[in-house]
Amino acid sequence: MVQPVARSFYANTPFARLKGYRYGDPDKPVVVVQGGISASGQIWKADESGWWQSLHPLFSELTDVQVISFDYPGGIGGSECPSVPLTVQQHSEAIRHALKQETDNLQAWIGGSFGGVLGLQYAADHPTELPRLSAIGAAHKPSVHSALLRYFQQALIQRCDDKQSGIILARALAMLSYRTAEEFEQRFNHADDAFEYLLYQGEKLLKQNGNGCRSLFTHLTPILNDYSINPTRVQAKVQLVDFNNDAIAPPSLVNELESLLPNPFGRVTIETPFGHDGFIKNVEQYQSALTHFLTESELESV
Template identity: 60%
Template sequence: MVLPVGRSFYVTTDYGRVKGFRYAADNGRPDAPVVVVQGGISGTGQLWRLDGSGWWQSLYDAFAETEDLQVISFDYLGGLGGSTTPEQPLTVEQHALAYLQALEKLGVDRIHGWVGGSFGGVLGLQAASLKQGPPIDRLTVIGAAHKPSIQSSLLRSFQQLLLQNCDCEQQGVVLARALAMLSYRNADEFERRFEHPDDALEYLLAQGERLLQRHGKQANKLFTHLTPILNDYHIDVRQITCPVQLVSFSSDTIAPPALVSELEALLPDCDSYVSIETPFGHDGFIKNVADYQTSLSQYLPQLAETHV
């Protein structure tokens, strides 16, 4: 059983010192097959925790019963975890190279699976296209595409404008995060969940305040080192030779289904495409794990052996 507790480690790369976490069975082999799991820009390598408060806790059940496997996840350089913050923001390609280099230094010579949600999915596509570092046998991309949608780029641009025009940096972070949360969800969900716009506004601002309270000045890095780079990337996915599984969400405005379908057409080997109806928008990659867990378990051989 893969334990919901990760052992932390640090690796120095050409791009900065990376903090990561390794999840394995208590008697797991150090050379057991490796699956990399990466989440969104606000995520950390602490995917799962005993108290259920891990960043991507809902994904744990997909891996829990697997014996001969180790899951590795990294804090993002310039993100909210323990990795260092480069003086200048890295590109998407540099991020992918940093984590591939970290895996090499850990002695990983093959990535049996890469499961990426949101930014983690973008990085998976980039890593698989580079032909550098450990090869990736199978890639699952959840709520992500090979380039940004126009609407998501506009929303991120408005976040930058908020930060630049707020007299108080902390207030800028709160408003930028609130706008981000608005873009992650769907209009139908807001109608269903809130009786009045003021209630919805209070919820969004509370999410911004929560980010600030948890991470202090570090929260600003999301909008200086990670968010902007997602406005300027384009991955040549025709270079990807491994099989790819795509998961999209009907109400996602960050990685809309039309853009994911475009990605599907460009990929040399799109093994499966799972489309999910959900009111949760982009957050479907966290909220709707139960709807794609079976497909994911069947797609990754290391999980399929356990879920026959």
């Protein structure tokens, strides 16, 4: 059983100093788990307040793996914020350098949103190093719609005289892009209530992380506007999980990704009112497929 309690560590890389978290026996094969741009490597906590806590029940039943997760450079957490934003490829390389210091038995990568993009980048750049990848709510390139939404987030950060207001509004717009019109119709009786909810999410981010969270919109959000990964280079078995009304990784892009992958290993498309945030909200609906993906062929011990 992989307990929801982590031991933290640091790793120096050519790109930034990374803070990592290890869950489980350090002698077991490694599964990397990476979440979205606002994620911490503290994906699970004993008090159930981890960033991707809903994923832990899957791992609570596994005894033959350990899990490693990292804070992102320029993100929320203990990793270094470089003076110049890293590219998607450099983020992937930073994690690779950190992993090389911790293990020689990388068996799988589970990535949600940004974490899935980095998993695809890693697998494309180092085809022989990653046996399997589950990319959840992620594609090999950005959708035009999602890039436009991020452009507006960056404009808010750059043009608001009040820096805190810029953070609040940029986060509110990001939250709007992660969810769907269907959810807002079901959840709110009036647009004023929905607007207050979105502003609250921005204020919550600022309150919990201070002005340092501005780097989410200067160091991470912009790099997702122009990345491009060649899926034909990916030799890993790749499982895809996508969501019917996801504006960030729409099914049309996931269709294209699936058609280009040499070794696709099934796809789960989920109907959800939560849009992109389905990767957190709808874990129960893809948990059995993900469990099968991780265990269909026993992960080899060292």
